[in-house]
Amino acid sequence: MDEGRFGLKVWFQRRWCPYRTRPVWEVQDRYDWCWLYAAVEPATGQSFWLLMPGVDSACLQAFLDVFAQHLGETRIGLVLDGAGAHTAQTLDWPDGIVPLRLPAYSPELNPVELIFRRLRAALSNRIFADLAALETAITEAVQPFWEHPARLQQLTGFDWWLNGVAGILPRAS
Numbered sequence: 644m645d646e647g648r649f650g651l652k653v654w655f656q657r658r659w660c661p662y663r664t665r666p667v668w669e670v671q672d673r674y675d676w677c678w679l680y681a682a683v684e685p686a687t688g689q690s691f692w693l694l695m696p697g698v699d700s701a702c703l704q705a706f707l708d709v710f711a712q713h714l715g716e717t718r719i720g721l722v723l724d725g726a727g728a729h730t731a732q733t734l735d736w737p738d739g740i741v742p743l744r745l746p747a748y749s750p751e752l753n754p755v756e757l758i759f760r761r762l763r764a765a766l767s768n769r770i771f772a773d774l775a776a777l778e779t780a781i782t783e784a785v786q787p788f789w790e791h792p793a794r795l796q797q798l799t800g801f802d803w804w805l806n807g808v809a810g811i812l813p814r815a816s
Contacts (some may be wrong), residue, residue, distance in 0.1 A: 644721050645806035646706075649781055650676035675774050679762070679781055680706045681755050682721065685799040686808055688792025690719035692770050692785055694778055700731035724753060730792055737754075754799035758788065761798070 651673045660666040678698045682691040691710055695702040718739045723729040725747050736742060750756045765784045771777040788795045 644681065644723055644761070645753050645755040646678045646680045646703075646726075647693070647755075647762070648676050648698070649762070649777060650674065650765065651660055651774070651777060664701045675780075677774055677778055678702070678784070679759075681757065681758060682710060683755050683797065685754050686796070686803065686805050688788075688796030688800075690789055690792070690795055692789070694781065698726070698728055700728045700733050703706060703731070704734055707734070707737055707740060710758050711740055721744060722753065724750065754801065754804065758795070789791055 649788045678695045680695055680702075681717070684690070691713055693706050693709060695706060713759045716739065718741070720743045722743045722745060723744045729744075745752050761779065762784050766777075766780055769780070771780060
């Protein structure tokens with residue numbers, strides 16, 4: 644699980660243009676953001692997404708509450724980095740969700756980071772009129788992941804991750 648900031652400020656990616664010509668870049672100087680909270684199960688490709696207005700303990704609490712409702716009675720370990728909101732003492736962890744902390748400064752261990760990289764690439768070099776237009780574009784970019792979990796599974800299902808999870812899951816009879 645992690646959250647990614649997406650905003651009206653444009654991300655630039657390389658562009659092809661004629662030799663000795665500089666490409667024209669449109670820029671946006673407004674600084675408005677939203678945060679995409681994402682929880683991913685690399686072994687199955689199942690995912691849960693929620694757009695939030697901020698990245699603080701109140702927003703994380705709202706995400707956890709909605710996520711717990713989505714899970715029902717299922718018990719899971721939620722892998723988190725050491726962000727301040729993730730370690731807030733005010734968080735009330737719902738029954739069935741157990742926080743598992745990643746080591747400090749190790750974003751490469753979090754499978755969600757690869758998804759955010761893909762989403763930023765899909766949204767780069769584009770200008771959005773407002774946050775509503777950006778949120779619509781984010782939803783469209785995320786839609787293939789929840790419609791086709793195999794894509795998400797292929798992107799996030801590292802061998803070391805799947806082997807580690809297989810060691811702690813109960814065996815099927």
